[in-house]
Amino acid sequence: MKKRLNHTESLSTIGQLAASIAHEIRNPMTSLKGFTQLLHQTTNEDGKRYLAVINEEIKRMEEILTEFLEVSKPTNNKFVSFDIKELILEVANFMAPQALMKNIELIISLTPESKFKFLGDRNLIKQVFMNSIKNAIEAMPKGGNIFITISNIGMKNVCIEIKDQGQGIEADKIDKIFDPFFTTKSEGTGLGLSHSIQVIKSHGGTIEVVSEIEVGTSFKFILPLQKEI
């Protein structure tokens, strides 16, 4: 079964309030870590085993906070003009070795003659595509291909598609994947896509997802091109 989702509604959940709470939680956690170390010296073997579990969980909370603070970091909106094709090639080159280690090949196709001049925060847009390729890799434990296609939609928009041959997304989960903290992975944070949708929307774009179980998932990022002045 195929399910399509057009995500246009605004996500206000990752806000400044949440970021300041994350900051506040960090301090008591550091203190917790310190005290577990002290306890470790005075407790018996059973106690040491329990402390190891506590430490693992603290580590996990720290990872979530770090990633959360990273994605909710206020950007200074450094909008610059850049070629989106060049950026995608840069991201693909960076991710290719990681993919190859998992028996995954990145297959890129682009319209060579087209220019994709885009005005935006290059770093944020880069993060979106890194996240998307990372998700695609994580969806393909058995390996396969990731197809990256850049094409123009008329004169005004560019579409970047990241299509994998992975496990797909279940129909009842597809509406949730952009929610902060929604993850189906034991090591996931569920922050990648909620950040991505914010970034794409703040650049006037949209994301479309089409997924089929055991066949794969396609993410289409549609962004407005810079108007020629």
Ligand code: ADP
């Ligand atoms: P995380 O990767 O930390 O779980 P994301 O926000 O990046 O968080 O993704 C949220 C969820 O969306 C994932 O846990 C997964 O269930 C689903 N997902 C995202 N991309 C894909 C994909 N390419 N194939 C299958 N499922 C995906």
Ligand code: MG
């Ligand atoms: Mg992710």
